[in-house]
Amino acid sequence: MSNKDNKDNKDNKEKKHPMLDPTLCKELKERHDACFNKWYTTAFLKGNATMECVEEWEEYQVCIKIKIVQKKKKFTPHNY
Template sequence: MSASLAPECNEVKERYDNCFLKWYSEKFLRGNATTNECEPLFKQYNQCLMKALKERGIDTMIAEAREDNRENDAEHMRGSCPSSIS
């Protein structure tokens, strides 16, 4: 798995990534995604990451990118791409 941009989050990130990958192959792809045992690990990783992003001022950049992406989200959630690209 890849590293985190915040080295202090690497350990919990790796544990989460491994959990997710197992869930993805063994449950999600087999149509059994109702439970998500990786949620507690994700919360830990996310807490660490958000702190690092805030400290570096990246959180505001993400908020902007998210806003730009929002208009297309409804379209994407049906599994297609923004009409401006495809």
């Protein structure tokens, strides 16, 4: 096995799923919340009942699903 292959393997191991990066999730949450808040004030409260921010919501939801899985692991008692 060459040094290059070793390096590639190492890189793959170190590369996390982008949604597991808490700073990225924070950005996605802020992006969604900003869009949601704007929609709530300028559209929803004025009688427009059409959901917006679909793209932001879908990106942010990936983070939420991961967060919930982590919390479930943390709070589920282990069977010894």
